Amino acid sequence: MAPYGARAREYKDGLIDLSVGTPVDPTPDFIQHALIESANSPGYPLTIGSPRLRQAMRDWAINIVGVTGDFDLLPSIGSKEVIANLPSQLEATRVLYPAIAYPTYLVGALLAKANAEAVDLDSTHWPVADFVWINSPSNPTGRISPRAELEKTIQYSRRTNAVIASDECYFNFPASSDGEQPVSILSVAAGDNKNILSIHSLSKRSNLAGYRGGLIIGDPLLIAKIREIRKHAGLLVPAPVQAAMTAALGDEVHVHEQALRYARRREVIRPALESMGFIVEHSEAGLYIWCTRGERDLDSVSALAEKGILVAPGGFYGVAGATHIRVALTATDAEISAAAARLLAK
Numbered sequence: 001m002a003p004y005g006a007r008a009r010e011y012k013d014g015l016i017d018l019s020v021g022t023p024v025d026p027t028p029d030f031i032q033h034a035l036i037e038s039a040n041s042p043g044y045p046l047t048i049g050s051p052r053l054r055q056a057m058r059d060w061a062i063n064i065v066g067v068t069g070d071f072d073l074l075p076s077i078g079s080k081e082v083i084a085n086l087p088s089q090l091e092a093t094r095v096l097y098p099a100i101a102y103p104t105y106l107v108g109a110l111l112a113k114a115n116a117e118a119v120d121l122d123s124t125h126w127p128v129a130d131f132v133w134i135n136s137p138s139n140p141t142g143r144i145s146p147r148a149e150l151e152k153t154i155q156y157s158r159r160t161n162a163v164i165a166s167d168e169c170y171f172n173f174p175a176s177s178d179g180e181q182p183v184s185i186l187s188v189a190a191g192d193n194k195n196i197l198s199i200h201s202l203s204k205r206s207n208l209a210g211y212r213g214g215l216i217i218g219d220p221l222l223i224a225k226i227r228e229i230r231k232h233a234g235l236l237v238p239a240p241v242q243a244a245m246t247a248a249l250g251d252e253v254h255v256h257e258q259a260l261r262y263a264r265r266r267e268v269i270r271p272a273l274e275s276m277g278f279i280v281e282h283s284e285a286g287l288y289i290w291c292t293r294g295e296r297d298l299d300s301v302s303a304l305a306e307k308g309i310l311v312a313p314g315g316f317y318g319v320a321g322a323t324h325i326r327v328a329l330t331a332t333d334a335e336i337s338a339a340a341a342r343l344l345a346k
């Protein structure tokens, strides 16, 4: 990406970076205060989370994620470390992951020395495996897996005994409140959570990617195994971060406000991309616009770099994405408006 970044930086009004999905809006004050108030922290934190955090995670899992039946949960140091470590911790030997996907699914499979295979979305075509990643809403495509697809994925697990790890870290950000809404696999499992794990993150939900806070929810037997490994491996969420997570999980107002912010930015940048001939696909939720002009991804990246805008090439997420680009909405309102103006200028 370096040459495209260099070209974009030469633009007269400077670079607007829409290539990474890192939040830019402030961490809400009440979350910052919860962190600061727990700064005196001489003892080790609990791997399973403080009693207050456990209660907050449970309530959130039931009320927002929609889990029912027997389940357990654990806090994590953001969700990327979970994705990188889970196949090793569960001794996976064959890992399936989506053909267009966040690259860490492959990294985790390689760390586990498992066979890794990119698969399409239809689980009826999947080979037998012992571990499967799914991701809805998807990074990079913004696609929401429909309930029927999740039901089929659960049936695959029931047939093969595979663990289904569902990365739901963009769960909180539908593109609009009256459009398609993300569904957690745990709400589709209807109380039978065997072999199902749902991975969540507060990084984007609560604009605290710098704190590192996430959670794993699901099958109590799998969680028990993961818990023992995390305990002995020192994968502990710092106590001040646990306090911040407790506060964050108890509030949906700031999440709704952030969802509206991303929805507005999406509405500003989408028509500007379309004016340049890009066709937007999926992008039903999450932080990205996934689009194509039918040309090589780097040609699109290059065209936008000429306007001082840096975006991610779709090929970065798998060969199936090699004619697409991913445009992140994680820039300030002013930057998004300026980017749209540049795209619309002939």
Ligand SMILES: Cc1ncc(COP(=O)(O)O)c(C=O)c1O
Pocket (backbone or CB within 6 Å): 021, 077, 078, 079, 080, 081, 083, 102, 135, 138, 139, 167, 169, 200, 201, 202, 203, 204, 209, 213, 214
């Ligand atoms: C699909 C997906 N999963 C997980 C993560 C990891 O996020 P975090 O470690 O901040 O929770 C990201 C980050 O961008 C992501 O895009």
